[in-house]
Amino acid sequence: MVMETKKTKLNLAIYWGAACGGCCVSVLDVHELLFDVVAAADLVFWPIALDTKYKDVEMMPDGFIDLALYNGAVRNSENEHIAKLLRKKSKILVAYGSCSHLGGIPGLANLSSKEALFSRVYEETESTVNPLKVRPVPEYEVPEGNLEIPVFYNDVRALKDVVDVDFFIPGCPPQTERLVEVFMAIANSRPLPPKGSVIGAGEKAQCDDCSRKKTENKKISRFYRPWEVEDDGVTCFMEQGVICMGPATRSGCGHRCINGNSPCRGCYGPTADAIDPGAKMMSAIASVIDEKDPEGIEQVLEGLVDPAGTFYRFSLPSAIIRRNIK
Amino acid sequence: MEFKPQIIAFLCKWCSYTGADLAGTSRIKYGSRVRNIRVLCSGRIEPTFVLQAFKKGADGVLICGCHPGDCHYQEGNYRCLRRYMLLQHYIQQMGIEKDRLKLEWISASEGKQFADLVDAFTERIKELGPTRIPAAIESYS
Numbered sequence: 001m002v003m004e005t006k007k008t009k010l011n012l013a014i015y016w017g018a019a020c021g022g023c024c025v026s027v028l029d030v031h032e033l034l035f036d037v038v039a040a041a042d043l044v045f046w047p048i049a050l051d052t053k054y055k056d057v058e059m060m061p062d063g064f065i066d067l068a069l070y071n072g073a074v075r076n077s078e079n080e081h082i083a084k085l086l087r088k089k090s091k092i093l094v095a096y097g098s099c100s101h102l103g104g105i106p107g108l109a110n111l112s113s114k115e116a117l118f119s120r121v122y123e124e125t126e127s128t129v130n131p132l133k134v135r136p137v138p139e140y141e142v143p144e145g146n147l148e149i150p151v152f153y154n155d156v157r158a159l160k161d162v163v164d165v166d167f168f169i170p171g172c173p174p175q176t177e178r179l180v181e182v183f184m185a186i187a188n189s190r191p192l193p194p195k196g197s198v199i200g201a202g203e204k205a206q207c208d209d210c211s212r213k214k215t216e217n218k219k220i221s222r223f224y225r226p227w228e229v230e231d232d233g234v235t236c237f238m239e240q241g242v243i244c245m246g247p248a249t250r251s252g253c254g255h256r257c258i259n260g261n262s263p264c265r266g267c268y269g270p271t272a273d274a275i276d277p278g279a280k281m282m283s284a285i286a287s288v289i290d291e292k293d294p295e296g297i298e299q300v301l302e303g304l305v306d307p308a309g310t311f312y313r314f315s316l317p318s319a320i321i322r323r324n325i326k
Numbered sequence: 327m328e329f330k331p332q333i334i335a336f337l338c339k340w341c342s343y344t345g346a347d348l349a350g351t352s353r354i355k356y357g358s359r360v361r362n363i364r365v366l367c368s369g370r371i372e373p374t375f376v377l378q379a380f381k382k383g384a385d386g387v388l389i390c391g392c393h394p395g396d397c398h399y400q401e402g403n404y405r406c407l408r409r410y411m412l413l414q415h416y417i418q419q420m421g422i423e424k425d426r427l428k429l430e431w432i433s434a435s436e437g438k439q440f441a442d443l444v445d446a447f448t449e450r451i452k453e454l455g456p457t458r459i460p461a462a463i464e465s466y467s
Contacts, residue, residue: 111419111420153466153467154466154467155466155467157466161466275374275378276373276374276377278373278416279372279373279374279377280372280373280374282373282409282412282413282416283372283373283374283409285412286405286408286409286411286412287405287408287409289408291408292394292404292407293394294407294411297407297408297411298411301411301412301415304412304415306419307412307415307416307419308416308419308420311416319377320374320377320378320380320381321377321380321381321417321420321422321459321463322463323420323462323463324419324420324421325420325421325422325458325459325462325463326421
């Protein structure tokens with residue numbers, strides 16, 4: 001692909017909140033197209049690759065950044081501060097990747113609480129030696145002055161729950177080709193979809209264009225973990241008794257997992273018409289269980305060890321019941 | 327002040343809603359804190375309905391359908407049962423008491439049973455006290 005000519009360069013910012021770094025790497029997966037990206041844009045802020053300081057961003061005029069990609073969830077005060085800062089400084093703010101879109105894997109921490117996490121990490125783990133029960137505090141006085149670290153929040157939030165978001169690019173990580181399409185559309189001032197749209201993905205479910213063989217008669221009498229099944233590489237995972245999030249997951253990823261003979265885990269989030277991804281999946285799963293009496297059903301359900309973690313793996317902070325309420 | 331629970335009941339049109347109607351036409355008195363919502367079939371009740379009810383402040387959610395084998399659409403109540411059982415696993419993981427969600431079969435002739443069910447369920451919800459769900463998910467900390 002050759003970059004179409006453009007007069008002025010865009011200012012591009014990429015930030016990671018509570019993220020694993022995979023989204024930033026997915027940006028690098030543009031490979032040699034990176035030269036086209038750099039020809040069209042100046043990277044003004046990208047912590048994983050550049051040594052720009054937060055205060056440099058703070059000094060930028062409002063709206064200075066043309067496109068900001070925020071990946072990662074909002075877990076602490078630093079994430080929140082940069083989310084708000086980038087919102088102020090950017091014309092277009094994109095929630096990039098599952099964590100930013102819906103809360104992602106870090107969002108599973110909402111099954112627990114800050115207190116439970118801290119006591120596990122700083123006191124209870126088998127490898128912890130902490131007789132004084134020292135825990136991190138946001139501010140600490142030392143002779144040299146005041147030390148500060150970000151405040152750890154009780155709730156993990158998706159970006160939209162903190163600031164106004166223009167677009168969402170789903171995926172863990174998003175498919176790089178989709179990012180390039182979106183970037184080129186902005187670089188060439190092509191019309192963009194309405195604000196709040198999920199871009200770089202389909203509208204329908206994974207199953208709609210899945211290449212695996214499906215029959216109408218889906219009946220499950222036992223759930224299997226993927227390693228318990230000798231996958232034939234052809235038959236629908238659900239028909240083999242393996243949980244596949246395809247029925248409740250937005251298409252557009254190119255079936256990377258399924259083509260790699262692994263069931264869908266749901267990183268692209270719910271389809272356009274679903275309010276709650278996990279509820280949709282629970283509805284679909286319950287329909288295919290081949291039992292009618294409570295005991296039989298219970299036995300099948302025992303094979304589902306972690307419903308919340310399975311059905312809301314990437315979306316718990318955006319679910320109807322967005323955290324453990326205890 | 328006495329706690330007055332908000333209870334949402336999803337009733338299938340063919341059996342349970344008719345049963346609830348029978349309770350009314352038979353002038354049987356039962357707990358007034360229940361809001362009956364008629365659905366075409368208990369198989370129509372998606373987990374989303376139940377979770378939305380909880381999110382919006384329901385202290386308890388009751389689901390009623392035709393007795394096994396009696397579904398007007400043959401299979402609907404079995405689907406409902408499976409969804410209900412899966413939902414039970416899920417809501418307990420989310421810290422919601424299992425007794426806040428209940429499934430019972432009520433036929434069109436069981437007006438009395440429906441009234442008794444509502445009374446017993448209302449009592450149980452009163453014991454559990456007001457829901458904590460909206461407060462826990464409305465604000466971030």
